[in-house]
Amino acid sequence: xxxxxxxxxxxxxxxxxxxxxxxxxxxxxxxxxxxxxxxxxxxxxxxxxxxxxxxxxxxxxxxxxxxxxxxxxxxxxxxxxxxxxxxxxxxxxxxxxxxxxxxxxxxxxxxxxxxxxxxxxxxxxxxxxxxxxxxxxxxxxxxxxxxxxxxxxxxx
Numbered sequence: 315x316x317x318x319x320x321x322x323x324x325x326x327x328x329x330x331x332x333x334x335x336x337x338x339x340x341x342x343x344x345x346x347x348x349x350x351x352x353x354x355x356x357x358x359x360x361x362x363x364x365x366x367x368x369x370x371x372x373x374x375x376x377x378x379x380x381x382x383x384x385x386x387x388x389x390x391x392x393x394x395x396x397x398x399x400x401x402x403x404x405x406x407x408x409x410x411x412x413x414x415x416x417x418x419x420x421x422x423x424x425x426x427x428x429x430x431x432x433x434x435x436x437x438x439x440x441x442x443x444x445x446x447x448x449x450x451x452x453x454x455x456x457x458x459x460x461x462x463x464x465x466x467x468x469x470x
Contacts, residue, residue, distance in 0.1 A: 315408065315427050317344065317438065324350040326444035329361040336440055337412045337423035338370055338380065341467065344410060344425070347376040367414065367465050379470045385463045392461030398453060404466055405429050412465035413437060415455050417447075426452055 321343045327336040335355035342348040355375070359365065371382035384397050404411045404426075411426040415437070424437035435452035449455065456462050 315405065315410070317427060321350055322438070322446065325440055327440045327442045328353060328356040329359070330442055331361045331363050331365075332356040332359050332442075333421075333423040333439070334365050334367065334369065335359040337425055338375070338465070340425050340440065341410050341412060342376055342378060344427075345378065345469075347378055367412070367463050370465055374470060377470055378467050380465050380467045383464050383466055384461065386461060388459055388461040390460065394457060394461060397456065397461065397464070400466070401426055401435060401452075401464070402429055405435075409467060413452065413456075414462050414464070415449070415452065416459050416462075417449065417455065422447075424449070424452070 325340055325343060327333055339352060339355050343350055343352065367382045370380045373380050383400060386392055401411050413424050413426050414421055415424055422439055424439040426435050426437045428436040430436055430450060433453060434450055436450050437452050438446065438448040441447055
């Protein structure tokens with residue numbers, strides 16, 4: 315899927331620890347459900363450090379119903395093949411996937427938007443101040459992490 319450059323430019327992370335609602339807002343904007351200046355989720359979250367994807371599980375926002383998936387122990391029993399198949403299915407259906415990744419020594423939320431020819435996934439995110447970050451190594455990162463949780467969604 316392509317990313318609207320106007321949305322990519324206009325979106326930002328407001329607080330140091332608002333990356334979870336930032337990623338949900340990013341998807342809502344990319345899906346055309348809220349305007350580019352929508353930051354209500356981050357404004358309500360502020361700098362909360364005790365949150366998780368669970369805060370958005372089974373939550374409907376702007377006609378989009380979010381669901382937490384793969385909230386499992388990260389170990390040798392994690393169903394990586396099922397996780398990657400789910401990401402591929404969501405992308406094939408034209409939906410983004412919000413994913414939690416351990417990058418640069420800390421957790422951050424990304425929006426997966428493309429499956430690459432080599433089987434990897436491409437994801438983008440924002441840091442406080444609007445700086446773009448991304449990776450073309452989602453599958454590799456998740457494999458090293460031995461699993462992760464994701465947020466998927468449906469339009470209702």
